[in-house]
Amino acid sequence: MNRELKIYNSLSGEKEVFKPITEGYVGMYVCGPTVYNDVHMGNCMTFVRFDMIYRYLVYLGYKVRYVRNITDVGHLLDDGEDRILKGAKAEKLEPMEVVQKYSNGFHHMMEVFNTKKPSIEPRATAHIIEQIEMVEQIINNGYAYEANGSVYFDTLKLAEDTGEYGKLSGRKIEDLKAESRDNLKNQEDKRHPSDFAIWMKAAPEHIMKWNSPWSEGFPGWHLECSAMSTKYLGERFDIHGGGNDLKFPHHENEIAQNMGSCGCSPVNYWLHTNMLLMNGKKMSKSDGNSIMPPKLFSGESEHISKGYSPMVVRFFFLQSHYRSTSDLSDSVLQAAEKGYKRFMEGLKTLSNIQGTAKNNDSAINKEILDLVEDVYKHMDDDFNTPRAIASIFEIVTKINSLKSGKVSLAEISQETLNTVQSKLKGIIFDVFGLMDDTAGGAGGEVLDGLMQLVIELRQEARESKNWGISDKIRDSLKELEIQIKDGKDGTTWSI
Numbered sequence: 001m002n003r004e005l006k007i008y009n010s011l012s013g014e015k016e017v018f019k020p021i022t023e024g025y026v027g028m029y030v031c032g033p034t035v036y037n038d039v040h041m042g043n044c045m046t047f048v049r050f051d052m053i054y055r056y057l058v059y060l061g062y063k064v065r066y067v068r069n070i071t072d073v074g075h076l077l078d079d080g081e082d083r084i085l086k087g088a089k090a091e092k093l094e095p096m097e098v099v100q101k102y103s104n105g106f107h108h109m110m111e112v113f114n115t116k117k118p119s120i121e122p123r124a125t126a127h128i129i130e131q132i133e134m135v136e137q138i139i140n141n142g143y144a145y146e147a148n149g150s151v152y153f154d155t156l157k158l159a160e161d162t163g164e165y166g167k168l169s170g171r172k173i174e175d176l177k178a179e180s181r182d183n184l185k186n187q188e189d190k191r192h193p194s195d196f197a198i199w200m201k202a203a204p205e206h207i208m209k210w211n212s213p214w215s216e217g218f219p220g221w222h223l224e225c226s227a228m229s230t231k232y233l234g235e236r237f238d239i240h241g242g243g244n245d246l247k248f249p250h251h252e253n254e255i256a257q258n259m260g261s262c263g264c265s266p267v268n269y270w271l272h273t274n275m276l277l278m279n280g281k282k283m284s285k286s287d288g289n290s291i292m293p294p295k296l297f298s299g300e301s302e303h304i305s306k307g308y309s310p311m312v313v314r315f316f317f318l319q320s321h322y323r324s325t326s327d328l329s330d331s332v333l334q335a336a337e338k339g340y341k342r343f344m345e346g347l348k349t350l351s352n353i354q355g356t357a358k359n360n361d362s363a364i365n366k367e368i369l370d371l372v373e374d375v376y377k378h379m380d381d382d383f384n385t386p387r388a389i390a391s392i393f394e395i396v397t398k399i400n401s402l403k404s405g406k407v408s409l410a411e412i413s414q415e416t417l418n419t420v421q422s423k424l425k426g427i428i429f430d431v432f433g434l435m436d437d438t439a440g441g442a443g444g445e446v447l448d449g450l451m452q453l454v455i456e457l458r459q460e461a462r463e464s465k466n467w468g469i470s471d472k473i474r475d476s477l478k479e480l481e482i483q484i485k486d487g488k489d490g491t492t493w494s495i
Contacts, residue, residue, distance in 0.1 A: 003060060005339040006380045010247065010270040011168055015382055020238050021268065026057050026064045027237035028228040029267075031119070031246055034071040035102040036087035038370035039109050042276040042283060044293060046243050048314055048433070049273045049322040053383055066295060067232050068118040069225060072099040072125050073208050073218055080082050082218075085207060091179065095208055099123075109293055112310045114433050114489030120232050124224035127209050131219040133226045134437035135198050135212075143260035148486075149191035149201030151257055152203070155194045164195075164259050169248035170271060196253055198223050203489050222253035229266060230258065240267040277327045278303070291328070304330045308337060308421045310435045315340040318385040318432055339393070343428060344438045350421045351405050362400065362411045368415060371395045372423050379431070392424065455484070455491045 005018040020026050030050045033043055039374030047068075052487050056089055059065050072095075076466060087098040110117075124131075135151055140143040159165040159173045166173050198221040202209035211214050219227075229237065231453050235258070242251060251270065258266040276283060283290045291301050311371055316336035320326045355366070378387035399420075401407045428434050461469040477484055484491060 001057040003376065003380050004272050004379050005060065006382055007269050007271065009268075010272050011267075014138070016269070018269065020062070022235065024061070024063060026231035026239065027064045028054065028057070028064055028066050028241065029237065030066070030068045030118075030231055030240075031225060031242035031250070032068040032070050033102075034083050035099050035106060036083040037100075037290060038100060039106045040283070041291060041293060041296070042243075043106075044109060044113060044313075045113055045276045045317045045351055046273045047110060049318045050114050051113075051270075052318060052385065052431065053239075053271070053322070054116060055433055056379055059426065062113045065101070065120070065233065066116075066118040067120045067122065067229065069228055070099075070103060070121060070123045072096075072103075072123050073224075077288055082208065083204075084495055088262075096125075099125075099214070112293070112297075113146065114310070116433075119409075122228045122229075122232065123473060124219070124348075125208075127224065127228050127231065128219065130213050130231055131223045132210075132224060134227045134230070135214075135219075137261040138198065138257065141263070143256075145191065146214050146263065149217065150189060151199040151214055152190055152195045153198050153253070153258060153260065154191065155196070156192050158259060162259060164265065165256055166252065168255060169252045170286055171248060171252070172209075176227060178245055183317055196220060196222065196249065198257065204209055221251055223257060225250070226254050226257040226261070226266070229254075230262075235262045235264055236266055236268070237248050238267070239269045239271060247272055252422055273322045274325045277325055280327055281331050284473050295449050304333065309437050310331050310336045311434055315343070315432075315434060319389060321382075321384055321386055325381075326334050336372050338483070339389070340434070341438055342396055343392065343434070344436045346392075347428065347436075348423070349396075349400050349422060350417065350424070353399070353409060353417065355411045355414040355417045357413040357416075360413050360416055363415045364402075367412060368395060368398050368412070368420055371398070372420055373425075375427055379427070385432070388427065392427070395420065395424065397421060442492040451482075458484075459491065 006015045007018045025179070028331050030047075032047075033039060048069075054064060054066050062281070075081065084095050084098055087093075087102075088095045091098060093101070118187070135144065138153065141149065142154075143158055144151050150395065155165050199212060199219055200217050202217040209218050229240070240251070240254075240336060255265055255267075258264065278289050278291065281287075281289050286296055289303075291303050293310075293313075295301040296313060297307050298312060299305070311337075312333065316328070316333060317326060319336060329411035360366075368495070371394050372392040375388045375395075376392060379385040381387075398407075402409055402412060454477070458470055459471040461467075461473070474484060
């Protein structure tokens with residue numbers, strides 16, 4: 001925590017030195033999924049990127065309360081239909097069956113990508129009381145009005161009183177059109193097109209509805225995040241994150257709701273991730289320009305030549321800055337796979353060489369330690385993972401020069417190698433969240449042990465001139481695409 005971390009704040013449009021409200025503690029809220037369908041690659045990238053941010057804050061020594069919600073009501077499609085209800089009708093299930101099914105799928109995919117679980121994962125339907133109370137506060141403060149059983153936020157009044165509405169998205173209220181997802185219905189009840197529903201009266205056929213002082217209905221989509229972030233992080237907290245597409249109207253309306261209920265802007269630092277492209281274009285199911293995570297892993301898609309492991313995909317996500325777009329393609333994934341394997345091989349090489357210099361005065365010691373410091377400097381500069389990765393590649397190149405003998409091990413100290421190994425493992429595994437699956441995923445250590453046993457059995461067969469067993473082991477491993485290499489320092493294996 002003694003490092004100076006700078007974060008790009010979407011609200012100010014500038015990088016700012018990060019100073020938490022309470023020293024040593026961070027409150028972070030990230031908008032989670034609407035669980036009406038399988039999680040797609042764009043969602044995965046967003047949550048992996050925020051997982052990296054969460055991990056780095058923890059790595060720096062902060063105690064982080066990470067809240068990521070589940071939206072299970074109120075998120076409307078462009079035609080005004082609730083996403084959960086549409087999923088329930090399509091699959092002939094109860095709404096909460098749909099929620100549970102896709103929540104389970106989302107959690108499984110987050111485990112596949114090795115993301116850490118949030119501290120709290122609240123659901124919108126479990127916080128209806130809090131949302132009704134917030135609507136009442138907003139009405140009492142004069143920033144909302146009831147019309148035919150629905151309640152709308154008065155954006156013009158907030159803008160006139162505070163000048164706050166539109167600051168995050170950079171929009172001027174006089175130019176705003178009907179952009180909220182609830183704007184397609186009940187337009188005649190609004191005083192201004194930019195006003196948005198914070199409580200919606202339900203139609204008789206609507207399944208998901210609750211009693212309120214205004215009608216039997218359900219909360220507006222934006223309300224849940226204001227109510228739940230306030231409950232678990234307070235009226236003002238440190239970081240709020242989400243995809244760029246949420247900046248308006250969702251996050252703009254969150255700020256409005258908090259201003260309307262407690263008179264304060266809720267967040268010190270707004271962070272927004274950019275979108276995932278595919279082959280240079282926006283992902284689109286209708287155009288066939290999309291791929292779901294399982295297909296990406298299995299290779300069962302016309303867009304890729306083979307399957308890629310979750311850790312290769314995670315590495316690909318981190319190769320671009322979180323505020324930049326990422327362009328998914330087969331060639332880029334192939335490059336990411338090579339880079340990921342180079343990382344893992346570099347760590348293995350680092351653990352297998354021994355420095356013999358008595359002090360750290362040589363040029364190679366200084367060069368490597370300076371590169372390690374560069375990794376941290378890049379991470380402190382708004383979580384700049386691509387530059388941090390580039391510095392790690394430079395370190396790996398230096399390590400390989402020691403392994404090959406281009407640079408003598410007598411020029412580097414074991415103390416330096418130990419420091420580099422510890423810090424690289426911290427960044428690669430603890431912050432980047434990568435796992436070494438080059439030896440078969442989470443069971444890599446077990447597989448490595450089994451392979452060492454196989455190698456020993458093969459060596460015993462060769463020593464006893466049992467060529468039949470020796471050849472059978474070699475040929476069977478070859479069929480499994482496992483290569484055995486005999487060298488002067490012993491036998492090694494690779495996939």
